[in-house]
Amino acid sequence: xxxxxxxxxxxxxxAECTVGNHIYYSRYLDILEAARGEFFRQxxxxxxxxxxxxxILPVTEVRLRYKGxxxxxxxxxxxxxxxxxxxxxxxxxxxxxxxxxxVLVEAVTVHACASTDDKLKRLPADLCAALRRFVETxxxxxxxx
Amino acid sequence: xxxxxxxxxxxxxxAECTVGNHIYYSRYLDILEAARGEFFRQxxxxxxxxxxxxxILPVTEVRLRYKGxxxxxxxxxxxxxxxxxxxxxxxxxxxxxxxxxxVLVEAVTVHACASTDDKLKRLPADLCAALRRFVETxxxxxxxx
Amino acid sequence: xxxxxxxxxxxxxxAECTVGNHIYYSRYLDILEAARGEFFRQxxxxxxxxxxxxxILPVTEVRLRYKGxxxxxxxxxxxxxxxxxxxxxxxxxxxxxxxxxxVLVEAVTVHACASTDDKLKRLPADLCAALRRFVETxxxxxxxx
Amino acid sequence: xxxxxxxxxxxxxxAECTVGNHIYYSRYLDILEAARGEFFRQxxxxxxxxxxxxxILPVTEVRLRYKGxxxxxxxxxxxxxxxxxxxxxxxxxxxxxxxxxxVLVEAVTVHACASTDDKLKRLPADLCAALRRFVETxxxxxxxx
Numbered sequence: 001x002x003x004x005x006x007x008x009x010x011x012x013x014x015a016e017c018t019v020g021n022h023i024y025y026s027r028y029l030d031i032l033e034a035a036r037g038e039f040f041r042q043x044x045x046x047x048x049x050x051x052x053x054x055x056i057l058p059v060t061e062v063r064l065r066y067k068g069x070x071x072x073x074x075x076x077x078x079x080x081x082x083x084x085x086x087x088x089x090x091x092x093x094x095x096x097x098x099x100x101x102x103v104l105v106e107a108v109t110v111h112a113c114a115s116t117d118d119k120l121k122r123l124p125a126d127l128c129a130a131l132r133r134f135v136e137t138x139x140x141x142x143x144x145x
Numbered sequence: 146x147x148x149x150x151x152x153x154x155x156x157x158x159x160a161e162c163t164v165g166n167h168i169y170y171s172r173y174l175d176i177l178e179a180a181r182g183e184f185f186r187q188x189x190x191x192x193x194x195x196x197x198x199x200x201i202l203p204v205t206e207v208r209l210r211y212k213g214x215x216x217x218x219x220x221x222x223x224x225x226x227x228x229x230x231x232x233x234x235x236x237x238x239x240x241x242x243x244x245x246x247x248v249l250v251e252a253v254t255v256h257a258c259a260s261t262d263d264k265l266k267r268l269p270a271d272l273c274a275a276l277r278r279f280v281e282t283x284x285x286x287x288x289x290x
Numbered sequence: 291x292x293x294x295x296x297x298x299x300x301x302x303x304x305a306e307c308t309v310g311n312h313i314y315y316s317r318y319l320d321i322l323e324a325a326r327g328e329f330f331r332q333x334x335x336x337x338x339x340x341x342x343x344x345x346i347l348p349v350t351e352v353r354l355r356y357k358g359x360x361x362x363x364x365x366x367x368x369x370x371x372x373x374x375x376x377x378x379x380x381x382x383x384x385x386x387x388x389x390x391x392x393v394l395v396e397a398v399t400v401h402a403c404a405s406t407d408d409k410l411k412r413l414p415a416d417l418c419a420a421l422r423r424f425v426e427t428x429x430x431x432x433x434x435x
Numbered sequence: 436x437x438x439x440x441x442x443x444x445x446x447x448x449x450a451e452c453t454v455g456n457h458i459y460y461s462r463y464l465d466i467l468e469a470a471r472g473e474f475f476r477q478x479x480x481x482x483x484x485x486x487x488x489x490x491i492l493p494v495t496e497v498r499l500r501y502k503g504x505x506x507x508x509x510x511x512x513x514x515x516x517x518x519x520x521x522x523x524x525x526x527x528x529x530x531x532x533x534x535x536x537x538v539l540v541e542a543v544t545v546h547a548c549a550s551t552d553d554k555l556k557r558l559p560a561d562l563c564a565a566l567r568r569f570v571e572t573x574x575x576x577x578x579x580x
Contacts, residue, residue: 029316174461
């Protein structure tokens with residue numbers, strides 16, 4: 001795996017599990033949000049500051065594939081990559097696993113870039129620059145800063 | 146049972162359950178909020194309107210006793226009573242059960258009356274009047290499970 | 291709209307909302323589960339009984355598109371249709387709206403049919419028969435928002 | 436503060452917040468569970484192993500006092516102490532704060548010691564020994580190992 005991956009660790013709690021001892025299917029979206037928040041903080045673009053600058057990234061689409069069950073007390077790794085970087089849109093792809101090579105969940109979240117009054121807004125140049133090195137494909141030519 | 150009880154029904158989902166097939170301990174607070182919302186709606190005082198009138202009822206204290214396990218697919222009855230009605234404070238007591246006479250959870254929530262900028266505020270007279278007939282009495286306590 | 295739609299009502303609580311007063315993106319999956327549970331109950335195939343018969347329908351994939359924000363106290367309608375009915379797989383499509391013609395969320399969940407020890411299993415004939423009349427057709431798709 | 440305190444850090448996510456930008460009142464119980472899990476792990480008694488040894492600690496009672504609002508992106512400290520250590524029961528007290536000296540939430544959880552088939556069971560001697568140094572009062576004489 002290349003350098004363009006952010007990794008976040010997550011310890012599974014009882015709060016996240018359901019009957020049958022596995023993570024309930026919606027809780028992965030909570031875990032992805034936590035991973036995304038840490039990712040943005042690490043690249044110097046915390047959501048709290050973006051919001052102060054009147055930039056929010058509301059989710060417009062999610063896709064998840066469940067391939068295996070995560071259990072109570074598991075330590076999960078969440079890999080975050082940038083799947084698409086466009087003028088007013090950014091998408092992230094995620095792989096969640098307990099052991100390398102054995103993905104439990106694959107996911108994509110698509111986000112609009114908007115002002116807090118919900119008008120579409122161009123992604124700021126410095127945010128684009130910070131995200132660009134996490135783009136997962138060589139298709140950087142797709143990107144319009 | 147007297148007239149001073151509001152009853153709310155709730156069907157247990159997988160989302161609320163955890164390992165061992167019982168409701169996770171925090172989810173009861175979500176269920177109590179739903180019951181409280183329906184209670185206020187029925188007495189003609191929906192929270193959404195109160196908030197428009199600059200009145201909110203933030204929770205300052207909760208107490209729960211877990212006496213039995215609710216399971217997936219159970220239909221629970223949540224009984225709501227007014228445990229205390231003061232100038233800037235109101236408390237509710239709850240009993241959750243699957244079958245009459247067999248309480249699974251007993252709870253109390255205490256709420257301040259405040260403006261949306263978090264200043265204490267006297268409970269409006271019409272809200273007090275609406276709540277008063279649900280105030281529980283020692284006699285009731287003997288009657289209810 | 292044709293007869294092949296199940297509708298479930300849901301009142302939005304504070305528990306489901308986040309900063310900015312709209313439903314948090316993962317909570318829709320909890321709402322879809324509740325709608326699915328009621329749907330299966332109405333067609334005479336409650337999940338609790340299926341599980342006793344060693345049949346579970348684990349989610350293998352979800353897709354959601356968020357087109358508008360649901361707010362506290364909204365009453366949402368969740369429409370459930372059968373998007374695909376295969377030998378060991380069934381998919382549901384959902385439309386969530388506050389007012390007819392204005393869809394807030396579109397979703398699909400894909401489920402395997404399995405035994406409780408997680409082996410793939412053919413969908414029982416009576417379950418297939420019960421689900422079949424909710425299979426959506428191209429004609430329906432044009433009809434619904 | 437003495438040595439008998441375990442501290443757990445928690446970063447607040449959107450998933451935990453509600454309308455008005457503060458943590459929803461039930462989510463603190465999820466946070467307390469995470470803190471408790473880490474506490475037991477640190478003292479060499481992880482819940483997952485206890486369960487394998489047929490010991491579970493179901494919650495029988497909780498009490499929370501909400502004194503201030505935690506917000507999105509706050510880093511919270513959760514302090515865990517042992518409030519009571521009895522033959523078949525243990526209670527923990529918690530203080531949650533953003534800044535030292537300014538407690539946002541105070542809480543207590545009371546747990547039975549039971550086998551996985553829900554029969555009361557004496558707390559194992561090594562678990563008691565591990566918990567004893569976190570007892571918050573000098574009332575160690577109350578303790579019956």
